[in-house]
Amino acid sequence: MPDHSLAPLLPLGGATPRRDTFAGLTITENPDVAIASVACRMGRDADLAKAAAALFGTALPVPGQMVAKGDWALFWTGPGQWMATAPFATHEDISRIVKAGLGDTASVTEQTDAWVRFDIDGARAPDMFERLCILDTRRMAAGSANRTMIEHLGTFVLCHRAGEAFSVLGPRSAAASLHHAHVAAAKSAI
């Protein structure tokens, strides 16, 4: 094996996560998430539900929702489709872990490096979101997960605590554009 000493870069290009702080709002790049997508195979819904309950320790979330149990957080992305996330440090090979647990009931695809995740905290978060997307983040309940358009990019907005703690997952290849949109909206609101 050649001895490469390559330094891993985060989605925004830095060595440490970017954090932007405003009065009542922080936007934090969160690279510590491994992600895999799960798509149910045709006619295997019941088998998948059983295998998923055994693997994740919880039932798969219903449309528009997210569930968390232990290391795992799952959210619904479409009919018969979910994203499974877990801490990167312990689940770097997340797709292999998920595939081993779900077998041939679902198709599993590695997604970790396809996404950038921003954690949005603070009571002013809805003021920023109302400038970014069509979702009514003031009315989003804790545990809801929705796909929406931010800066012309397909993104997922997860609500951890109503009105004050959210995560945004967007395409990593457009991480800087997505980050710029968040900061611009935050500056405009605060």
Place this chain on the structure above:
Amino acid sequence: MIINHPLLGPRDSQEFIYLGDANLIERPDWQAANAVETFHDYLYLRDNPAGEHRELWYHEQGDRSWLVVTRNTVTHEISKVELARDVARSKGRSK
């Protein structure tokens, strides 16, 4: 205009993309003897009713599901929204 998504509830129509007549999911059998005729009809012949119309909408900015929406072309009232998958399956198709 609000489309009442069967899974996600009421959503603004700007989240959706319109495709056209719901008959587009009734693709003819290309191996049939009269395939040329049936494909001609499938491609070119559309009813253009002033009233109830079944059409395909795609939830592009949401969960990316295809919907069959029954809309009144005169009043824009939407009376029924179904998943296109369910409509196809109810006609005996498995995909």
